[in-house]
Amino acid sequence: MRLMLGVSLALVVAAAASLATGPVGWADLDHQLLLLRLIRLLAGILAGAALAVAGVLMQGLFRNPLASPSVTGVSAGAALGVELALMGSVLLPGLLVIVPAACLRPAAGFGGAALALGCLLAVARRRGDITSVVLLGMVLSMLFSALGAYLLSLANDRWELGRILVTFTLGGIDTATGRSVAVAAPLVAVALGASWCWGRTLDVALSGEHEAASLGVDTRAMMRWTLVWTAVLASAAVTLGGGIGFVGLIVPNVVRAYLGPGHRQLIIASALGGAAFLTAADVCARVLHPGPGEIPLGAITSLVGAPFFIWFFSRERAAGRL
Amino acid sequence: MTPGEAVLTVSALSVVRSGREVLHDISLSLRAGDVQVLIGPNGSGKSSLVMALCGLLPPAAGTVTVGGAAIARLSPRARARLVAYVPQRSELGSGLSVAQVVAMGRFAHDGAWGRDAAHQAAISEALLQVDALELARRPFTELSGGETQRVLIARALATRASILILDEPSSALDVAHRLGILRLLRRLAEAGKAVLVALHDLNEATQLADQVVLLRSGRILAQGSPQQVITAEHVRSAYGVTLLPGGGYGYALDGA
Numbered sequence: 409m410r411l412m413l414g415v416s417l418a419l420v421v422a423a424a425a426s427l428a429t430g431p432v433g434w435a436d437l438d439h440q441l442l443l444l445r446l447i448r449l450l451a452g453i454l455a456g457a458a459l460a461v462a463g464v465l466m467q468g469l470f471r472n473p474l475a476s477p478s479v480t481g482v483s484a485g486a487a488l489g490v491e492l493a494l495m496g497s498v499l500l501p502g503l504l505v506i507v508p509a510a511c512l513r514p515a516a517g518f519g520g521a522a523l524a525l526g527c528l529l530a531v532a533r534r535r536g537d538i539t540s541v542v543l544l545g546m547v548l549s550m551l552f553s554a555l556g557a558y559l560l561s562l563a564n565d566r567w568e569l570g571r572i573l574v575t576f577t578l579g580g581i582d583t584a585t586g587r588s589v590a591v592a593a594p595l596v597a598v599a600l601g602a603s604w605c606w607g608r609t610l611d612v613a614l615s616g617e618h619e620a621a622s623l624g625v626d627t628r629a630m631m632r633w634t635l636v637w638t639a640v641l642a643s644a645a646v647t648l649g650g651g652i653g654f655v656g657l658i659v660p661n662v663v664r665a666y667l668g669p670g671h672r673q674l675i676i677a678s679a680l681g682g683a684a685f686l687t688a689a690d691v692c693a694r695v696l697h698p699g700p701g702e703i704p705l706g707a708i709t710s711l712v713g714a715p716f717f718i719w720f721f722s723r724e725r726a727a728g729r730l
Numbered sequence: 731m732t733p734g735e736a737v738l739t740v741s742a743l744s745v746v747r748s749g750r751e752v753l754h755d756i757s758l759s760l761r762a763g764d765v766q767v768l769i770g771p772n773g774s775g776k777s778s779l780v781m782a783l784c785g786l787l788p789p790a791a792g793t794v795t796v797g798g799a800a801i802a803r804l805s806p807r808a809r810a811r812l813v814a815y816v817p818q819r820s821e822l823g824s825g826l827s828v829a830q831v832v833a834m835g836r837f838a839h840d841g842a843w844g845r846d847a848a849h850q851a852a853i854s855e856a857l858l859q860v861d862a863l864e865l866a867r868r869p870f871t872e873l874s875g876g877e878t879q880r881v882l883i884a885r886a887l888a889t890r891a892s893i894l895i896l897d898e899p900s901s902a903l904d905v906a907h908r909l910g911i912l913r914l915l916r917r918l919a920e921a922g923k924a925v926l927v928a929l930h931d932l933n934e935a936t937q938l939a940d941q942v943v944l945l946r947s948g949r950i951l952a953q954g955s956p957q958q959v960i961t962a963e964h965v966r967s968a969y970g971v972t973l974l975p976g977g978g979y980g981y982a983l984d985g986a
Contacts, residue, residue, distance in 0.1 A: 615820055615834060623889070624811070669823075669826060
């Protein structure tokens, strides 16, 4: 309970800082500017909660604290989808007549994630074992990342397009729009609720596939739905914020060290913690940059996340908790 | 369920794993109040049969029937309420207390939103049955081998299934803990459970079993009472060793 209160308080503080931070001071903030900051704040909250809970689901499914949404290839699939959409909107402006600009990015992100998810579910249906799913996920992740890198190299011929793709790849919620938040919010809310419902099943699944099945878990359904909700969460986060790493790794592990492995509590606390972490990181991205502009959000989460995670992992390992 | 009533029936069961037939034409019947022991050399198919009886491996041919229904047709939850499985060792990692591990046995009874009414009582009762009530708050991964096995049996008992199937529960334990587990299994059978247990040790099988099934290369070599099955001829045929006359380790738990 104390941890829940702590992360809730951290989220409130980070949210207040996010609304107050920017080149224009709080006193001079007009309605339009406040709305933009509110959209940015909501995008951070949604993306942070989605990434953290996607991490909880993956770590629960694979029974490995180092698993993250990226091992399924879903994040890379969503990123590739968005990159294609960004290229398409610049190179084929007619595309925007068919699909409105505000919907193109989310639709392409979810499309890319759905492609990866379809491959994973096909393997899960045929083989039914988690190892095959992990192996395929890693291959898909590498494949989609390689295709993304190829797109980036092609985009370098056009300065503006290259800049857009690089900005997306580095991660950031400054480009989120009201429409993209409105599309992502219900998906994230439903996926968070559904993830919570699978919490008890994931608790039992900690005992391994055979034991869990003997205790009444439908392991195939659990794998299928866990992958589906992870895909929804990860693709929503990628659509909102691009390539943001480490949130799904750091937040669930820190929360688990204090709350234990019970997934329902873990999902609630990680959603709050992820939202607080990403909002705070976004504030740092704005405040810490010397001069105008911002540090890419993905760089902030990785710069903070990597050393923190090494310290935290060593501490927990030494204490026998990991 | 009345003592002596057949609660699990296996008819002409064959199981294929990785393209290889690991069990062939297995037929047996498990009765309430009985302890049936599976013996056989390594690779004879004991663990595969245990898993098939729990519905964890699908039959390639034949059927496993529990309570009048083919186990393969039951939902995982319905199956878990009828048949409880105790693995040789658990894959559970750190962070869980004994009570949380035993509570997993109630998963098949709990609703999507809340625990069923008998949740807490079933956990306490199960821990009491294996003399592990005092372990409830201890971290599961810090238990000794004997305590771990008792807690896994408690988790199976918490399901309140009438059939208990165990895969070599005593193989990693010292003599005293092995005998403690055997005594516990006998007590559970006397309380009305149908118990089927895979064992390596022929002396333990003789001490514990009402019925013995001897497997060799995925087939039943002999089945019946311990005296009928554990004979010099069968042991030589299955294991390739000679059974010495008047064998036995000659130890027992204090007060047994």
